Amino acid sequence: MDFKEKELPTQELWVEENFKGISKQSYRIKETLFSGKSEFQTVDVVDSIGHGKILLNDGLMMLSERDEFIYHDMISHLPLYTHPNPKNVLVIGGGDGGTAREVLRHPGVDVCTMVEIDEMVVEACRKHIPQTSEVFKHPKFKLVIDDAVKFVAQTQEKFDVILVDSTDPIGPAQPLFGPEFYQNVYNCLTDDGIVVSQGESPFYQAETQKSLLKVLGQFFSVLGLYNFSNLTYPGGLWSFTFASKKYHPVRDFQNERYEKDSLTFNYYNKGLHKACFSLPEFMNRNLGPFFKGL
Amino acid sequence: MDFKEKELPTQELWVEENFKGISKQSYRIKETLFSGKSEFQTVDVVDSIGHGKILLNDGLMMLSERDEFIYHDMISHLPLYTHPNPKNVLVIGGGDGGTAREVLRHPGVDVCTMVEIDEMVVEACRKHIPQTSEVFKHPKFKLVIDDAVKFVAQTQEKFDVILVDSTDPIGPAQPLFGPEFYQNVYNCLTDDGIVVSQGESPFYQAETQKSLLKVLGQFFSVLGLYNFSNLTYPGGLWSFTFASKKYHPVRDFQNERYEKDSLTFNYYNKGLHKACFSLPEFMNRNLGPFFKGL
Numbered sequence: 001m002d003f004k005e006k007e008l009p010t011q012e013l014w015v016e017e018n019f020k021g022i023s024k025q026s027y028r029i030k031e032t033l034f035s036g037k038s039e040f041q042t043v044d045v046v047d048s049i050g051h052g053k054i055l056l057n058d059g060l061m062m063l064s065e066r067d068e069f070i071y072h073d074m075i076s077h078l079p080l081y082t083h084p085n086p087k088n089v090l091v092i093g094g095g096d097g098g099t100a101r102e103v104l105r106h107p108g109v110d111v112c113t114m115v116e117i118d119e120m121v122v123e124a125c126r127k128h129i130p131q132t133s134e135v136f137k138h139p140k141f142k143l144v145i146d147d148a149v150k151f152v153a154q155t156q157e158k159f160d161v162i163l164v165d166s167t168d169p170i171g172p173a174q175p176l177f178g179p180e181f182y183q184n185v186y187n188c189l190t191d192d193g194i195v196v197s198q199g200e201s202p203f204y205q206a207e208t209q210k211s212l213l214k215v216l217g218q219f220f221s222v223l224g225l226y227n228f229s230n231l232t233y234p235g236g237l238w239s240f241t242f243a244s245k246k247y248h249p250v251r252d253f254q255n256e257r258y259e260k261d262s263l264t265f266n267y268y269n270k271g272l273h274k275a276c277f278s279l280p281e282f283m284n285r286n287l288g289p290f291f292k293g294l
Numbered sequence: 295m296d297f298k299e300k301e302l303p304t305q306e307l308w309v310e311e312n313f314k315g316i317s318k319q320s321y322r323i324k325e326t327l328f329s330g331k332s333e334f335q336t337v338d339v340v341d342s343i344g345h346g347k348i349l350l351n352d353g354l355m356m357l358s359e360r361d362e363f364i365y366h367d368m369i370s371h372l373p374l375y376t377h378p379n380p381k382n383v384l385v386i387g388g389g390d391g392g393t394a395r396e397v398l399r400h401p402g403v404d405v406c407t408m409v410e411i412d413e414m415v416v417e418a419c420r421k422h423i424p425q426t427s428e429v430f431k432h433p434k435f436k437l438v439i440d441d442a443v444k445f446v447a448q449t450q451e452k453f454d455v456i457l458v459d460s461t462d463p464i465g466p467a468q469p470l471f472g473p474e475f476y477q478n479v480y481n482c483l484t485d486d487g488i489v490v491s492q493g494e495s496p497f498y499q500a501e502t503q504k505s506l507l508k509v510l511g512q513f514f515s516v517l518g519l520y521n522f523s524n525l526t527y528p529g530g531l532w533s534f535t536f537a538s539k540k541y542h543p544v545r546d547f548q549n550e551r552y553e554k555d556s557l558t559f560n561y562y563n564k565g566l567h568k569a570c571f572s573l574p575e576f577m578n579r580n581l582g583p584f585f586k587g588l
Contacts, residue, residue, distance in 0.1 A: 014318070022344030024308065026318040050316030067497070070574070203361070203525050229523050229531035229574075231497050236530010237523035267574040275572030278565035280364070280523075 015046050015054065017061055019234040020204070025061070027051050027232070033128045038120035040172040045128040051232065053129050055096055057121065057167055063096055065131050067231035072098035072132075073268035074228040074276070075240055079161045079194045080106050081254045081273060082247050086160040089113070090188075092148040092176065093198075094165030095121035098132035103163070104140055105263055113142040113159075115151045117172050149175045152184035160190050164197035169208060177208070179215045186219040192246040199225055199239035202283050209239065213290035216243040222293040224249065225283075226276040228267070248293065250274050309340050309348065311355055313528040314498070319355070321345050321526070327422045332414035334466040339422040345526065347423050349390055351415065351461055357390055359425050361525035366392035366426075367562035368522040368570070369534055373455050373488045374400050375548045375567060376541050380454040383407070384482075386442040386470065387492075388459030389415035392426035397457070398434055399557055407436040407453075409445045411466050443469045446478035454484050458491035463502060471502070473509045480513040486540040493519055493533035496577050503533065507584035510537040516587040518543065519577075520570040522561070542587065544568050 016026040027048045034045040044056040052065025063071065076099055080086050087110045091099045095116035103112045116122055122143070125133040135141050144151065162185055169177040176197075185195050197216075200208045209225065216223050220243035230238045242249050253273055277294070279287070310320040321342045328339040338350040346359025357365065370393055374380050381404045383397045389410035397406045406429075410416055416437070419427040429435050438445065456479055463471040470491075479489050491510075494502045503519065510517050514537035524532045536543050547567055571588070573581070 020344070022322050022342070024318070024320040026320070028316050048316070050314070227523070229521070231529045231531070233530075235525045236527075237525070265575045267576065269572075269575045269578065271572035272574065275569035278563075278569030280561040280566065281559045281563045282561065284563065 015044075015048070015056065017056075017059060017234070023234060025232070025234060027054060027064070029054070034124045036120050036124065038118050040118045043118070043120045043124050045124050053131075054232075055121075055125065055129060058171060060168065061232045062167070063098060063132070064232045065129065068096075068098050068132060069266045070228055070230050071238070072102045073265055074226075075099050075163050075165060075196055075198070076102035077265070077268045078226065078240070078249065078273060078276070079163070079196045079242070080109070081258050082244070082249050082252050083160055083192070083194050084247075084252070084254055087111075088157065088159050090115065090159040090162045092152075092162065092164045092166065093117070093173065094163070096125045096129060096132040097135045099163055099165045100138075100141055101132060101135035104135060104138050107261065108257075109140065111140055111142055113144060113157075115144045115146055115148045117145070117147050119145045149181055149184075152181065152188050155188055157188060158190045158193075159188055160193055162189060162193065162195040164195065166198050168200070177212055177215065179218060182215050182219055189245065194242070194244040194247060195220075197241045197243075199241045201233065201235050202227065202237050202239055202280070203235040206286050209241075209287060210290060212241055213287060216241055217290055217292060220244060220292070222246070222248055224277060224291045224294045225279070225287055227279060228276060250277060309338075309342070309350065311350075311353060311528070317528060319526070319528060321348060321358070323348070328418045330414050330418065332412050334412045337412070337414045337418050339418050346425075348526075349415075349419065349423060352465060354462065355526045356461070357392065357426065358526045359423065362390075362392050362426060364522055364524050364561045365532070366396045367559055368520075369393055369457050369459060369490055369492070370396040371559070371562045372520065372534070372543065372567055372570070373457070373490045373536070374403070375552050376538070376543050376546050377454055377486070377488050378541075378546070378548055381405075382451065382453050384409065384453040384456045386446075386456065386458045386460065387411070387467065388457070390419040390423060390426040391429045393457055393459045394432075394435055395426060395429035398429060398432050401555065402551075403434065405434055405436055407438060407451075409438045409440055409442045411439070411441050413439045443475055443478075446475065446482050449482055451482060452484045452487075453482060454487055456483060456487065456489040458489065460492050462494070471506055471509065473512060476509050476513055483539065488536070488538040488541060489514075491535045491537075493535045495527065495529050496521065496531050496533055496574070497529040500580050503581060504584060506535055507581060510535055511584055511586060514538060514586070516540070516542055518571060518585045518588045519573070519581055521573060521577075522570060544571060
């Protein structure tokens with residue numbers, strides 16, 4: 001996490017995210033490294049001053065090199081240290097590679113398949129953000145460029161853990177918040193499978209959170225939501241949903257494997273594995289009624 | 295995707311906080327309600343679209359009506375439900391009144407004294423932000439307009455809990471981060487007293503956090519730091535230090551009184567009282583060596 005400031009350009013350049021017309025976050029940048037428009041969205045990679053390289057889809061911050069470890073730690077290690085023996089892992093979206101990178105740090109995982117709809121994201125990251133895309137060369141990594149909605153409807157594979165690393169429910173990611181998709185996710189999970197999904201902002205998107213929990217509640221017997229603190233998402237606080245056919249995220253924590261692996265983390269750890277399920281009271285009131293088996 | 299050079303809003307009005315020249319947060323506003331320059335700092339109150347009224351000192355966000363409950367819950371209820379019988383509470387800074395408001399929801403507290411250096415903050419909030427300043431009328435509330443550094447050096451009173459609700463260590467708040475001030479804070483605490491202090495951003499101000507912990511460690515036998523997620527501070531994640539002569543913040547949680555009081559909170563609760571001490575791994579590595587008795 002060493003971001004040394006080089007000589008600044010004389011003209012100040014900023015990349016700006018306008019959030020619902022009521023707030024904006026801006027990051028000072030040195031230059032634009034990539035700017036394209038795919039079939040699905042605009043894709044930009046910029047080099048910032050103070051936050052490393054930044055990926056934006058449709059003008060929304062997807063990741064910065066400075067804080068991507070937080071999101072990627074929390075989407076992956078929590079379910080992988082809940083499931084007792086995750087071998088076959090599916091990442092949906094996550095075209096930058098950061099989620100797959102963390103999945104493949106677990107020595108017991110045999111294959112991590114990433115299904116990304118937008119090849120432009122993959123290629124832009126491959127070229128400009130090796131910090132996350134280095135995983136594309138990993139021998140256990142399998143890339144599928146496809147619509148994940150179609151993929152989960154058609155695959156004959158069974159996965160132990162599925163990670164839905166999606167953007168907001170607008171544009172290409174919209175179906176990833178609906179019941180048809182999650183019926184198929186349920187079907188291609190093993191009998192003790194777990195799915196963790198990007199769960200939006202507790203401050204600004206409580207309605208989307210409720211709606212996603214309602215959908216998941218139609219299929220899964222264990223259902224909850226956990227928080228993490230991102231640096232570059234609007235409002236900082238962000239969440240993942242946790243839905244499982246069998247395992248409880250806290251009671252089934254795999255302490256022995258966690259200690260044996262002894263991985264080095266920057267955000268996730270044993271304490272946070274449990275603590276992240278302690279939610280602020282406004283969230284308990286709003287979302288608590290949708291939780292199951294926690 | 296907009297890559298804007300520095301430009302001023304034309305029709306829309308925004309208030310903007312520039313953070314160290316590398317990031318900015320902006321909030322859309324309807325109008326400026328108050329704008330003044332005191333002996334110590336500039337003081338502005340604006341009415342926003344989406345975040346209620348906002349107080350800024352020297353252009354830095356102090357609070358928004360939308361999220362002030364988070365900071366004020368977490369600075370006050372955590373120490374007040376750790377100390378078994380807090381009667382006399384001192385708030386240093388906190389001129390908006392929000393911290394004192396939460397302190398005085400505890401039925402056992404006899405007096406809450408607030409020592410604020412800048413009368414302009416108090417008067418601006420009294421007039422424009424009743425949501426926090428309503429407490430100024432409370433019969434157990436005592437206002438002292440004075441330099442807290444002088445106050446803690448001179449007072450003969452003893453306090454059970456002291457809450458240092460300060461701005462960043464620049465301008466008037468700078469001495470509130472030093473050893474002379476904390477020697478006096480220690481002296482005017484009872485033998486089982488607790489002090490909680492605004493602990494800055496884990497992402498951006500780790501050095502200030504270390505330096506504050508080092509200072510506190512000279513005096514207190516129990517020392518730690520806990521996190522909360524603010525909406526309107528840069529990076530979201532923020533912290534308080536916890537320093538105590540006797541009580542452990544988790545082991546001495548006052549469950550019985552907590553249940554009996556049955557206060558309604560929007561952020562704080564029993565689960566978070568403990569969970570907020572579970573820190574991300576990068577913080578454990580940086581700050582863990584400074585903790586005591588946790």
